[in-house]
Amino acid sequence: MVRAPGPSVRLRLTLSYAGFLMLAGALLLAAVWLFLLRYVPERALIVPSGTPVRYDVFPVRSNLLRVFAPRAAGVLAFLLVFGLVGGWFLAGRMLAPLSRVTEATRKAADGSLSHRIRLPGRRDEFRELADAFDTMLARLDAHVAGQRRFAANASHELRTPLAISKALLDVARTDPERDTAELLDRLHAVNARAIDLTEALLLVSRAEQGSFEREDVDLSLLAEEATETLLPLAEKHGITIENSGGIAPTAGSAALLLQLTMNLVHNAIVHNVPGRGRVWVRTAVRPDAVTLTVENTGEHLSPELAATLTEPFRRGTERVHTDHMGAGLGLAIVKTIAHAHDGTLTLTPRPSGGLRITVELPVSGTG
Structure with missing residues (x-):
């Protein structure tokens, strides 16, 4: 059902400003009547001759109202016009930032995502x-x-x-x-x-x-399973694996977190020093998070190169063996799974060569 367009926000604000001014004017006139005019006598006062008086003319309420009412109506009319004109101007000034947001929204809806509002001025609700x-x-x-x-x-x-x-x-x-x-x-x-x-x-x-059910998972058990599964591959490449750490309870998909662990260990084995490399797999628990850290030996990596290794289809070709190029999605999958579990992924080059990869996940409340 398509609804007919209603009055604009600017018009409604203008009418609100004008209505407020009219109400304020009416209240002011009512106050004048309540605290002043009601004390004016309804009839002319008779003053005995010889009585000293301070004024030559005594106002009568009916005459005063007859003079006051047209002027009061004129003041209310002025307030109405002033409220409409001033309210229209003020509403336009107040809503100008909103117009820029609306224009940017239309451009984004048309597919232009490079446009930015960059609203100047002080930090307020519109900013x-x-x-x-x-x-x-x-x-x-x-x-x-x-x-x-x-x-x-x-x-x-x-x-x-x-x-x-x-x-x-x-x-x-x-x-x-x-x-x-x-x-x-x-x-x-x-x-x-x-x-x-x-x-x-x-x-x-x-x-x-994020189409998975969350359950209690122990990262240390997943690390042991991944290590045992990939041990033949490590022996084939002459890599030594060390697994350590205590219970690391978190919540998520056991299958996806196992894939995350498998990818990390597999990456550490394949991208290593053949025949004499080492891999360290550790789990730890902190008050607010659990960590899975996988380190390996290898060639020296620059921080710039390490930062790009989580991008899809990015392979550190200078440290990849020719017998296993992979699909280039290993660390990209790790990053995606970690973010889907409200976690973080950190890649740090080791000073002696190789890479240290740390995954932080929220600690399970039942752990």
Whole structure:
């Protein structure tokens, strides 16, 4: 049901200002009547001759009202006109910041998220509204840009295995004598990579939407499970894993938090010094949070590079082994899962080489 447009806020404020002035004027006239005119006699006073008087004329209430009433009506009319004109001007001045917010809202609705209000002046309710709106636009702009970049990167990553599969099939078609077993092995590897990438994308989407039930989870148990599961991979690369820490109770999805832990440990194993690397997995609990820290040895990293490793499809290629490039979503998934659980992710290069990654999550109230 479409409702007819009502009077504007400016008109309503104008009428309110004018009405207030009229009411104030009426109250003033009533006060004049109550405290002054009612003491004026209704009839002329008769003064005996020879009585000294201070005034030559004694007002009569009826005559005074006859003179006073038109002037009072004129004053009320002036107040009405003054209230309407002045109220219209004041309402326009007061609502000018709101007009800028409305214009910015229309531009945002049309898809322009780069526009900012930047309302000048003192900090008042309108300034706070404009600043909050600018902050929202900045976050939306960054989110949309990230989504577009993610979609473009995902399309590129998914296109790569499909293009490789097509090339392998084209070669097999033109070369019937090619080794079929080798072709199948390569197709299987390419298909497995595409499946892994698709599952990673679905996991990121699921974590971003927050479509999971929260339950009590002990991060220390998840760290032990991830360490035991990835121990064969660590032994293959010659990596030593140390797991320590006590109970770390939090609330969230056990499956997603296990994936978070698996990604951290897997990342620490793969991006390490082959044959002599080390990985440390620790859990701890504080009064307001629980922490999961994964450290590894490796090459020296700059803080600038470490800050970009959580972006989707960003790989620290200078420290990635050629036998495992990955999908470039490991730490991006960790960051997404941590944020979905109201947590934080911190990446710090180690002075001796390698990386220290710390996940902070809210401590469980039942822990």
